[in-house]
Amino acid sequence: MRPRVAMVLAIVAVLIGGVMLVPAAYAKLSGGDPLGGIGGGVAQVPAPAPTTPPAPTLSAGPVSVNFKGRFFSWALMDRKTGKISGARNMAATNSTESMIKAWIVSDYLRELDGKPLSAQRRQQAVTAIRDSNDNSAEALYNAGGRKPVLQRLIKMCKLTDTKIYPDRAKWAYTQMSPRDAVRMGDCIGDGTAAGPKWTKWVLNEMAHVRGGVKDQKSVTVQGGHWGIVDGLPESITAQGPVSIKNGFTMLWDDGQWHVNCLAVTDDWTLAVMMRYPPAGDPRTPSYGAKVCASVATQLVTPQPGAALKVPQQPLGKL
Structure with missing residues (x-):
């Protein structure tokens, strides 16, 4: 060719x-x-995967409370970063009252060091947290050595403002700041306080505290499900349990209500502490409970662009 x-x-x-x-x-x-197209003359571009906006949480921000009393302060720890924010006086102290019972229980359980927990001690641990039972807390405090229980708290949780009451190792009189209270909450949450075996158990007990603010029946049955948890929207409480432990005393030797609120979640821990004169019903810390709830509500950070319904906590007047 x-x-x-x-x-x-x-x-x-x-x-x-x-x-x-x-x-x-x-x-x-x-x-x-025929292997992948559907016709129509237009190139098929995959749709972007839907993104889920971040869930609401608590984050540092301004807090305004029309508080009329001798002392008011709060602190918030971001447990992911360890950063603590709060009131300017968050290093000032208040008596811990029953708030410290969460540590007393945790410390006793950790000190077991693998030994079995008796039925009696288990019941004391349950009621010390769920019912804020003073007798149960005192029994565990005695079993832990009394003052060394508080000394371990300061050392293990790296507290800087907490002081043991002079000449009396009474747990309720321990002076603690909101800044140290959130450190104690983080110490309980991260397993330092109760150890790996008992941490989830303690947090679960704190999430099932019983009784309302008016259910103060005796030193063995004191309602403690109030305060911070009442100021959180369902969009936060539905994410997981909120572990709480409040403390109060009726007209201590200074003639003031001493009211403290502590809450612990995976993301944050919040403490609100105050002293104020008797108001309204002198048998209950109702006013202080509303203050705690109000602080929590004001710190809620909503999803971007989403409407967020939060509980309203009118404080009333002192």
Whole structure:
């Protein structure tokens, strides 16, 4: 075959092949490919995966409370970063009252060091937290050595403002700041306080505290499910249990209500502490409970662009 003829045939073959390839390529772009397209003449672009906005949480922000009393302060710890924010006086102290019972129980359980927990001690641990039972807390405090229980708290949780009451190792009189209270909450939450075996158990007991603010029946049955948890929207409480332990005393030797609220979650721990004169019903810390709830509500950070319903806590007047 002559060279010129061979060249012409080669060119024709290339042209024919190109004509056959173009429709096939077009078919794939237009969705005509029987293996994956659906037709219609438009290229199919996968839709972006939906993104879930971050859930609401508590974060540092301004807090305004029309508080009329001798002392008011609060602190919030971001447990992911360890950063503590709060009132300017968050290093000032208040008597801990029953708030410290969460540590007393945790300390006793950790000190078991693998030994079995008796039925009697288990019941004391349960009631010390759920019912704020003073007798149960005192029994565990005695079993832990009394003053060393508080000394371990200061050392293990790296507290800087807490002081043991002079000449009396009474747990309720321990002076603690809101800044140290959130450190104690984090210490309980991260397992330092109760140890790996008992931490989840303690947090679960704190999440099932019983009784309302008016259920103060005796030193063995004191309602403690109030305060911070009442100021949180369902969008936060539905994420997981909120572990709490409040403390109060009725007209201590200075003639003031001493009221403290502590809450611990996986993301944060919040403490609100105050002293104020008797108001309203002198048998219950109702006013202080509303103050704690109000602080929590004001620190809620909603989802971007989402409406957030939060409980309303009118404080009333002193």
